[in-house]
Amino acid sequence: MTSYTIPDPFRIPLACIMKKTVWAYKNSAKIDIGSYQQCAIDLGDIQKHNSISDAEPTTGGTAEGVLIHELVEQFELQKSGVGPNDKAAKDARFNDDHQAGINAQNQVNGNTRLREKEQISEGNRVDFLHNNPYYYKYYRQKDNTILEERISAESKDMQINKKVIPE
Numbered sequence: 232m233t234s235y236t237i238p239d240p241f242r243i244p245l246a247c248i249m250k251k252t253v254w255a256y257k258n259s260a261k262i263d264i265g266s267y268q269q270c271a272i273d274l275g276d277i278q279k280h281n282s283i284s285d286a287e288p289t290t291g292g293t294a295e296g297v298l299i300h301e302l303v304e305q306f307e308l309q310k311s312g313v314g315p316n317d318k319a320a321k322d323a324r325f326n327d328d329h330q331a332g333i334n335a336q337n338q339v340n341g342n343t344r345l346r347e348k349e350q351i352s353e354g355n356r357v358d359f360l361h362n363n364p365y366y367y368k369y370y371r372q373k374d375n376t377i378l379e380e381r382i383s384a385e386s387k388d389m390q391i392n393k394k395v396i397p398e
């Protein structure tokens with residue numbers, strides 16, 4: 232039986248799995264962590280997340296988790312054969328590929344990202360409406376608590392705040 236251990240530092244042979252270009256940015260205000268539509272990842276934003284080895288139990292999103300999320304999304308998109316300029320086809324695929332990204336992220340982090348809670352979050356609705364943009368993500372942690380992660384949007388200096396919240 233083979234087992235896979237996540238190497239430290241975390242490395243993925245990108246060239247081995249990607250056929251088309253995935254654009255890399257560093258601290259772009261236009262790319263928040265990654266953009267499925269623009270086939271882009273922001274390595275600066277990813278680096279601002281804590282590493283899995285920084286915290287025990289693993290807290291919320293991690294650098295390793297968001298990186299695998301973005302890469303799996305782009306990998307699934309490329310596997311599908313949808314062209315990088317076919318916006319409508321990409322929109323149609325996003326839901327499934329985003330879920331594949333979340334599944335991989337959960338495996339890497341050892342927690343569970345609560346997508347349903349993100350979709351009904353007051354924060355995700357209200358703050359965007361009031362031009363005070365933050366993303367809110369929620370995770371069921373290994374110790375069974377719920378962690379809320381607030382991430383500033385459209386900033387060159389992404390801020391990530393995490394706190395445990397009641398059920």
Ligand SMILES: [Zn+2]
Nearest residue numbers: 300304329332
């Ligand atoms: Zn996604």
